[in-house]
Amino acid sequence: MTDANGRSRRRFLRAVGAAGVAGLAGCSAEPTGDEATSEPPAGTDDDQTTTAATTTGEPTESMADTLVVATYPPFVNAPSTSPGAWLKREFESEFDATLVYQTPDSELNYYIERAVQGVDFEADVYVGLDTGQLIDVDGQRGEGQFTDPLFAEAGEIDGIDTIRDGLQFDPQGRAVPFDTGYISMVWNATMDDGEFVAPETFEELTEPEFEGDLIAQNPTTSTTGEAFMLHTIDAFGADGYLDYWERLQDNGVTVLGSWSDSYSAYLSEEAPMIVSYSTDQVFASAEGQDLDKHQIRFLNDQGYANPEGMARFADSDAPRLAEAFMEFMLRPEIQAGIAQRNVAFPAIADAPLPDDYAQYAKEPPESVTFTYDELEANLGTWTDEWARRFAGG
Amino acid sequence: MDRRVGAALRRRVSDARPGRLLRRARAAGPAALAERSALPLLAAVTALLLAVLFYYPVATVFVDAVVEDGRVTFGPLVEVLTDEFYLVRVLGFTAYQALLSTLLSVLLGLPGAWVLARFEFRGRDTLRSVTMVPFVVPSVLVAAAFYATFGAKGTLNAALSAVGLPELDLLPSLGAILVAHAFYNAPLVTRVVAAAWESVDAGAVETARSLGASRRRAFRDVVVPQLLPALLTGATLTFVFTFATFAIPLALGGSQYATIEVFIYSARRQLEYGRAASLAALETGVSLSLMALYLRYERAQAAERRGVRTLARRPLWPDSWSRERAARRLAIAGYAVVVAFVFVAPLASMLYASVSVDGRFTLDAYRFLLERQATGATFQVKPFPAIVNSLVFGAAALAVALPLGVAMGVLTTRRFRGRWLVDALSMAPLAVSGIVVGLGLLRGLVFGFEAFGYRFTVTGAVAIVAAHAVGAYPFVVRTVAPPLDRLDRALVESARALGASRARTVLDVELPLVWPGVVAGAAFAFAISIGEFDATVILAEGGGTYTMPVAVERFIGRRLGPATAMGTVLLAVTAASFVVIERVGGEFRG
Numbered sequence: 001m002t003d004a005n006g007r008s009r010r011r012f013l014r015a016v017g018a019a020g021v022a023g024l025a026g027c028s029a030e031p032t033g034d035e036a037t038s039e040p041p042a043g044t045d046d047d048q049t050t051t052a053a054t055t056t057g058e059p060t061e062s063m064a065d066t067l068v069v070a071t072y073p074p075f076v077n078a079p080s081t082s083p084g085a086w087l088k089r090e091f092e093s094e095f096d097a098t099l100v101y102q103t104p105d106s107e108l109n110y111y112i113e114r115a116v117q118g119v120d121f122e123a124d125v126y127v128g129l130d131t132g133q134l135i136d137v138d139g140q141r142g143e144g145q146f147t148d149p150l151f152a153e154a155g156e157i158d159g160i161d162t163i164r165d166g167l168q169f170d171p172q173g174r175a176v177p178f179d180t181g182y183i184s185m186v187w188n189a190t191m192d193d194g195e196f197v198a199p200e201t202f203e204e205l206t207e208p209e210f211e212g213d214l215i216a217q218n219p220t221t222s223t224t225g226e227a228f229m230l231h232t233i234d235a236f237g238a239d240g241y242l243d244y245w246e247r248l249q250d251n252g253v254t255v256l257g258s259w260s261d262s263y264s265a266y267l268s269e270e271a272p273m274i275v276s277y278s279t280d281q282v283f284a285s286a287e288g289q290d291l292d293k294h295q296i297r298f299l300n301d302q303g304y305a306n307p308e309g310m311a312r313f314a315d316s317d318a319p320r321l322a323e324a325f326m327e328f329m330l331r332p333e334i335q336a337g338i339a340q341r342n343v344a345f346p347a348i349a350d351a352p353l354p355d356d357y358a359q360y361a362k363e364p365p366e367s368v369t370f371t372y373d374e375l376e377a378n379l380g381t382w383t384d385e386w387a388r389r390f391a392g393g
Numbered sequence: 394m395d396r397r398v399g400a401a402l403r404r405r406v407s408d409a410r411p412g413r414l415l416r417r418a419r420a421a422g423p424a425a426l427a428e429r430s431a432l433p434l435l436a437a438v439t440a441l442l443l444a445v446l447f448y449y450p451v452a453t454v455f456v457d458a459v460v461e462d463g464r465v466t467f468g469p470l471v472e473v474l475t476d477e478f479y480l481v482r483v484l485g486f487t488a489y490q491a492l493l494s495t496l497l498s499v500l501l502g503l504p505g506a507w508v509l510a511r512f513e514f515r516g517r518d519t520l521r522s523v524t525m526v527p528f529v530v531p532s533v534l535v536a537a538a539f540y541a542t543f544g545a546k547g548t549l550n551a552a553l554s555a556v557g558l559p560e561l562d563l564l565p566s567l568g569a570i571l572v573a574h575a576f577y578n579a580p581l582v583t584r585v586v587a588a589a590w591e592s593v594d595a596g597a598v599e600t601a602r603s604l605g606a607s608r609r610r611a612f613r614d615v616v617v618p619q620l621l622p623a624l625l626t627g628a629t630l631t632f633v634f635t636f637a638t639f640a641i642p643l644a645l646g647g648s649q650y651a652t653i654e655v656f657i658y659s660a661r662r663q664l665e666y667g668r669a670a671s672l673a674a675l676e677t678g679v680s681l682s683l684m685a686l687y688l689r690y691e692r693a694q695a696a697e698r699r700g701v702r703t704l705a706r707r708p709l710w711p712d713s714w715s716r717e718r719a720a721r722r723l724a725i726a727g728y729a730v731v732v733a734f735v736f737v738a739p740l741a742s743m744l745y746a747s748v749s750v751d752g753r754f755t756l757d758a759y760r761f762l763l764e765r766q767a768t769g770a771t772f773q774v775k776p777f778p779a780i781v782n783s784l785v786f787g788a789a790a791l792a793v794a795l796p797l798g799v800a801m802g803v804l805t806t807r808r809f810r811g812r813w814l815v816d817a818l819s820m821a822p823l824a825v826s827g828i829v830v831g832l833g834l835l836r837g838l839v840f841g842f843e844a845f846g847y848r849f850t851v852t853g854a855v856a857i858v859a860a861h862a863v864g865a866y867p868f869v870v871r872t873v874a875p876p877l878d879r880l881d882r883a884l885v886e887s888a889r890a891l892g893a894s895r896a897r898t899v900l901d902v903e904l905p906l907v908w909p910g911v912v913a914g915a916a917f918a919f920a921i922s923i924g925e926f927d928a929t930v931i932l933a934e935g936g937g938t939y940t941m942p943v944a945v946e947r948f949i950g951r952r953l954g955p956a957t958a959m960g961t962v963l964l965a966v967t968a969a970s971f972v973v974i975e976r977v978g979g980e981f982r983g
Contacts, residue, residue: 077773101772
């Protein structure tokens, strides 16, 4: 099947979808083999319609005309602010290409599962990788039909040398960090009649004074929960973290399933402290809320860093455009734009952020993180041991 | 005695049917043939849909429990089944909380059925229609609403401290999980039992009374036996649902109350498919066994009746008062207070969250919905298409699930060996982990399967409707089959003897007699479709086919406003739809 055929069929399907007619577009059958293409799952009806309509000719040999960017849903869809739409506009205004988003609900697992089942996909770049996901990718390689690498090495792309020290997390150089965030404690200074002050160290957190005062998340079901558990492992060692959690438990810590559940409990003033992000005040000030209810505390003066990376899929049919996109993402003004819209910190040092950005987006004096190798060897055991001790009835 | 004759007659008739069917079909031409083959055809469609949309996809996941590296080893399954942590602690707790949730749901649901079925008051029909509304509320909103209502600074504590009582620390706890489960499932019990109560034959009660039975005795000997199957239906469904519960314990209980579904979720998240599949197999095994046991009981219970005239309802506000009447009204008032706290308060607090920020009134959240609708990028989720999609999918799923469910209900009232097993298998969509179904749909349908050199994939609107219908039709079967089974076979046989086809008999004789069950089934089917999330989000794959719950999930952020506003829209649209379904259903019967 030629590319042009694939496009026109897709255009038809998209047009039908856009018209809101349920009852069509149910099934499809495509020849398998080398040149087979598969239906893109992107949430991009109209955009793709226009793409297909305006680019009827063969793609130029040097650079493809469509870049499919896979990412997690909030990157394009968060109700407060998300960089997706802005990024697409900026990219398209400069490059003679269309940026199409794919935002599968199961995020990267969607592509890993496709690779295992031996099913093609159209995504060229994945935006929003972390160390754990890379480990998942490498761990699954060898399963089913997943034999070739999922991601290509980034190589010497422009801007890669401007990335701040300590953010690079992929020993094989596939994932390139584009922003980073820190897990910290957020606390409410208006509680206890305005008397409440959060503790400054992990040790103090277990004192009776703070009994029942912390909401955390389950490391087996939540990213912030996992980061907080890793932070306690960094502080107390693999031999000591379970004992520390035992003390937290005795002191009445509340461990909920997801960040959003726990944050809504925090907003209901269920407890004065929550494990969350160090950029909390950016939202609070933008929404005109009382900043006393959104204080940041870095326990032991540390924050657990979780850099977000991007990587090019190895069998992308637009490798040059994908590379151009990754270089574009590392440009100072784009870095500043993403950081502000994704409410995170740029991956490079000299992004032109507004002067008051640091006023609300807090960075810890010291950042803590585990390397790929450390996590690869231990994460499963650490999480499993935690779950067997603190979960399950 | 009556029953034995009926059973014998039925056996004879069902033995004779194929030959008779064929003869009549030959005699009366293609139209009659279509009519006569309608039921078997529907059954075949059901089986096909189940196979393609349920059994095949789910099998692609369960295979991981027994196959390692292409060899059948049963390794992962054995590992889970020999792990005391999973088998005793996790499974034990899961069953324990499901049992308690079921008891609480029955306790909270039964009085509702009594009030709805036995009393006449203004707005009764509407109230009955909207009882199922809690069923469709996304769990993340229920959790947030529970914190706003029962939390440390919630409405309940505000009310307590206003009257000088000490504040309560209710969250998070096992109790909160149970109440939230009752919030979802008590309406189900109410709806199923009310439908049965409305079908109780007034004549039988009057006969008992005229033979000298006291009111209490008549209730115990005549009414209760007719309610018991419905009550057990509601209880079984509640148990199966709460056994597979996931989001509520995570949000309202904390990590120590992790159910088996939570471990399935985290195993799938860590790509440990063998463990996820094995845990899910364990979960499904328990649920299905329970369902099978229940179905055997349901069949054994089948007592025939004519059931034409229903009990007259008493006015809620009586003309004259006696001590007994006053006591009953007082009990109803007490029940209303409980309902206000468990059902109304959380919903009201969700509404409140959508129009307030830090105690200030604001319509910002609704402004957000309008703005997103007007200016959102094409790849973003917008409110209006979500509403339209939900309604279209709901209506389509209803149109598919209702005939399928009725057909299955009718066909399984025939007696054959191992019928309960077929019955239980057809109920399987209720008993399999949503996570497994979701993963199976990905592997089996979205990624597709290869055959004859082609890769067949199934996604989009049709697949979503089909998935909803498969998930919804067991409810129709469960609300329709028990009353069908209890119908006086003589009525059916008379109709057949007078020359009516099987399908015609179902439409003209059987369905009108079990109509409350059909309408209840329709309400369930619609509710399942509206509330469905796992399959929808996978089959929609980010395309233009997202529904209201998907929109709610996408609008969850740091502030509750946008998600609760979308949740309020979801509630309003759903409540209105329920009223329409019941109105249309009510008229159709006459």
